[in-house]
Amino acid sequence: MEAPTPLPLSFFSRPTQVVARELIGCHLAIKRNGATKRYTISETEAYDGFDDLASHASRGKTKRNEIMFREAGHIYVYLCYGLHWMFNVVTGAAGYPAAVLIRGVRTQDGNLQYNGPAKLTKALGLTDAYNGQILSRDLGLWIEARKPASPKPIITATARIGVDYAGPIWAEKHYRFLLA
DNA sequence: GCAGTGATCATA
DNA sequence: ATGATCACTGCC
Secondary structure, three states: OOOOOEOOHHHHOOOHHHHHHHHOOOEEEEEEOOEEEEEEEEEEEEEEOOOOOOOHHHHOOOOOHHHHHOOOOEEEEEEEOOOEEEEEEEOOOOOOOEEEEEEEEEEOOOOOEEEOHHHHHHHHOOOHHHOOOEOEOOOOEEEEOOOOOOOOOOEEEEOOOOOHHHOHHHHOOOOEEEEO
């Protein structure tokens, strides 16, 4: 059987809300020690541009968030609350800060679920070693499209989690996407 | 409900 | 140099 192709970087070079929604049902692939593991993406959140007060980028470019300003397909990993790694994929045009936080995955057989951004980075071993890299087969970390034959995922959108500090306008936007 | 935990950023 | 904050989790 032919190996599935990684999503092209042009997939990510679109509005972050679109990418966040379409990533649901796609497969996160990790190759380590010659073995590739695949996980179905079940929860995402979009962080969009300069004005989004929930986004790190809303207060301008800094040493930490400059990854968000790079070309789509870059990986942005940062430490939250001193102990949790958060895994994001940069989206949109270069120079425009946007990213999708991967918040949940499940194994393809559905037996294991990691529902929580820090739980999945811990389970999958995703750390700042990937920060600033680009998704690719060479890196050993990439994302594949949902199999065309598989049923179309049922997706719901809700407000994002843990962003009340951003104020109601931005906290209430339905930028979180979930696989039913 | 809230402690843990430390990088990051604004302020000085 | 200091202090507040934080895209969370797990245990009370």
